[in-house]
Every structure is written in C-alpha cells, then in structure tokens.
Amino acid sequence: MQDLVIRPLVAGEENLFDSMPDPLPQLRQIGYADGLAMGGYRPETTWVAVRSGRVVGRAAWVLPPGAVGSPWLERFDLDAEPEVGAALLRAAHDALGGPRLYYAAMPAHWRRRPDVLAVVQAPMAAAQLAGLVEGVERLRCTWSGAPLPATAGRYAFRPAADAAEINALVARIAEPDILTGRETALAVGGVDLATDPVGWLTDLGGWRIALDAGEPVGLIGTAGDACYPLIGYFGLLDEAARGEMLVEAVRVLVDGGAREVVADVDAYRVAAVAELERTGFRQIRARVVFQPQV
Template sequence: MTDLVIRPLVAGEETLFDSMPDPLPQLRQVAYADGLAGGGFRPENTWVALRAGRVVGRAAWVLPPGAVGDPWLERFDLAAEPALGAALLRAAHEALGGPRRYYAAMPAHWRRRPEVLAVMKAPMAAARLAGLVERGERLRCSWTGAPLPAASGRYKFRPAVDAAEINALVARVADPDVLTGREMALAVGGVDLATDPLAWLTGPVGEWRVALHAGEPVGLVGTAGQACYPLIAYLGLLDDAVRGELLAEAVGVLAYGGAREVVADVDAHRVAVVAELERTGFRQLRSRIVFEPAGD
C-alpha cells in the first residue's frame, strides 16, 4: 500500500467523493451533494482512500445540524481489500475521537442477491477489522397504494385524547413493534422513541390512534404525515391480535390525508411484525446492518 493516501476531504474538493462510481445505484439514499447542502455531511467528516490518485474507498459520517449525539457512518464504499478499508476507518476514528456507529445500508433481501453480497462483503469485513461489532438489522418497508385488508369489526379506533393518554399507554408497552426513525431521534434529539415518543413526534396529538376492544385500549399508533415520507413512527400493542387492523387503520388515515407512500421501520428479527406489514401491503425497501463500537 505504498501508493496509498488516506485523508479527509478539504473544502472545495467535495466532488472527489462522487468520482467513485456508486456500487449500489438501486439503493434509495441521500445523495452526497444533497447531504452537504443540508449540512449533515461535511468535508472534514468525509474520508477517502486514494491509490495512484484514484478513490478506492470513501466514508462519510453524518450529523444533522443541531444534533446532540455523535456522527455516524452513513456511506462507506470500498473497491479494494478489507484491510485498506479498515485502515481508512481507523484513521477517521482517531480524528473523530473514537469509533462511531455504522449503518451498512443495502437493498432489501440482500442475502439472496449475489450482486449485493459481492459489493457489501468488503466494507462489512473492513468494519469488523476496525473493531466494529454487528448488533442487529433494521428493515425499512414501504406501502405504495396496495389495497388494505378489511376490518373485522372486532376493534374500534379513535384519536388519542391527549398527551397524558399517549404517555400512559406507551409506559405499558414493553417492546414497540414499529419505531421509524429511532436512530435519528436518538442521535439528533437524544430521544428514545420507544419510551418517550412525544419528545420527538411533536405533531398534533390527533395523529395518534388508539385501538379499543370492549372499550379497553389494546394498542396505539403514532403517524407523521409531514415528515420526509409519511410514516408510521410508533406502533405499540397491548394485545398482539390487533396488530394487522391497527396497521391498516394507520395507513388508511395517512392515505385519506393524501399520502401515496407510507414507510415503517422494523427490526428484522421481529418475524411476526414483518409478516403483518407484508399482509398489509408493505414491501421491503432496504436493510441496514447496525455496527457499533465493541465496547458499547
């Protein structure tokens, strides 16, 4: 690696990042130029590995303006051996004050797509060599107008009465089914979406729906129609049987408000939740493998 140079970008050479061809053009993600314009990407937090003057590795950490947390690795592409990628990450980690979380994004169903595996094998191996540990997988799913399942009539749905009712029900939910944007809420606002969603979801309380059975609450869902994409931000159940109908209710409310797409994030190991999303008409858009520093 005698001809190798590893360094951050400097102001004025931002186009160097895009000189490396995108290895996964089918993956929906924020363009580097758009991230720069929005202030989340910055040249000093963007590192490249150059071999004979050509970019063979690139890594961009992102931190939105006003965020209270640490930057995380959002883009990491490698057209070289994992050892080179690990050297790139180690150099950047030293400058950043230590290892940072990495979200390895890839198209849905990546394990059965050889072309995606070929692209992601090297950067994921590099992350492990650099001391990052795989901690889980998050799926982003999207509904784009598929017919919704018919309601059984077993449940009633109504808007939440007030913030106190939402907080009381959230306190009773041990493990929410859907938390869309959980990572962003924690990094930007220091908010745990699972336990304090109203600290992040500041829209009208009426955007929350409570599911009732025999007059008693059995679940609640918080939606956001004016986010980057209309989304199901929070879905928590007190009775698993209401899952499908509460999902359909939430999507129906957003669609009635004009949404043509609704997104939802779920942990990949929540097999029953993923299956119910698919029965409701959602399809997987992408996967994100979460890598964290070994000591976290």
C-alpha cells in the same frame, strides 16, 4: 499498502468523493453534494482512501445541523481489500475521537442476492476489523397504494386524549413493533422513540388508540408532515390486533393525503414483517447497525 493515501477531504473536493462509482445505485440515498449543501456532510468528516490516484474507499459521517448527538457513518464504500477499509476507518476514528455508529444501507433482501453480497462483504468485514460489532438489522418498508386487506372490525379506534395517556400506554408496551426513524430521533433530538415517542412525534392528532370492548390494546403514532408520511410508533398490548391496527394506521395517513407510507421494523420481528407484507407494504432497503465495542 505503500502507495495508499488515507485522508479527509478539503472544501471543494466533492468531485473526488463522487469519482468512485456508486456500487449500489439501486439504493435511494441522498447525494453527497446535496448532503453538503444541507449541512449534514462536511469535508472534515469525510475520508477517502486513494491508491495510484484512484479512490478505492470512501467514508462519510453525517450530523444534521442542530443535532445533539455524535456523527454517524452513513456512507462507506470500498473497492479494495477489507484491510484498506479498516485502515480508513481507524484513521477517521482517531480524528473523530473514537469509533462511531455505522448504519450500513443494503438493498432489500440483500442476503439472498449474490451480486449485492459481493459488494457489501468487504466494507462489512472492514468495519469489524476496525472494531465495530454487527448488531440489529432494520428493514424499511413502504406502502404505495396497494389495496388494504379487509378486517373483521373487532377493534375500535379513537384519538389519544393527551400526552399523558400516550405515555401511560407506552410504559406498558415493552417492545414496539415499528419505530420509524429511531436512529434519527436519537441522534438529532436525543429522543428514544421507544420510551418517549411524544418527544419526537409531537403532533397528537396523529395518535390513535386501539380498543377491545373499551380497553386499550394498542397504540399508533403517525406523522403525515415529516420527510414522508410514516408510522412512527406502533405498539401492541394484544398481538391479535396487529392486522387491524396496521390498516387503521395507513387509513389515517391516506385520509390526510398520503400516497406512500413508510415503516421501519427490526428484521427479527417476524410476525410484524409478515403483517406489513400482508397489508401491502414491500421492503425497499435494510440497514445493519454496527456499534463500537464497549
């Protein structure tokens, strides 16, 4: 690695970052120049590895303006051996004051696609060599107009009365099925979407309670005026209600004008993933979380 140069960018070097071809153009990701213009990306938190005048590795940490958390690694591309990527990450971690979370974006069903595996294996190995530990995989799914399945009509739905009622139900739901934008809520607002969703999904008009014979069996929090219409919180007290609740969540957003609905779900929640697909959602990407060792 004698001819390898690892360094942060300086202002005006956006073209250097973009000189490396995008290895996964099928992913819907914000462009680096746009990220700079919006203030999330910064030259000093963007690093490159240059070999013989060519960028062979790039890493960009992001922190939106006004965020209360620490920058996280959003873009990490590598056209070199994993050891080069690990050296790049270690140098940046030293400058950042220590390792940071890495959200590795992948195309949908990436584990079953040899062409994608050939691209992502090197940066994933580099992250592990740099001391990051692979954690949970989260799937992003979208509904974009598919016919909704018929429901038995067993459950009734009503708006939440107030934040206190929502919080009381949240306290009874150990693990919500869907938490869309959980990472952003934590990094930007310092809000844990699983335990304090009203702290992030503040419009109480987007909340619905599922009822069986008058008793609450589930809770839905939607947002139609975020970056895109989404199911922000979806928690069950009765798993049998999952299908009807998903249909109701989509219906609430469509009635508000949505043409597309986004939902994030952990890959290990097999029943939730299957019900999303039955409701007409399709996977568009995955994000694998790499965490610093504790």
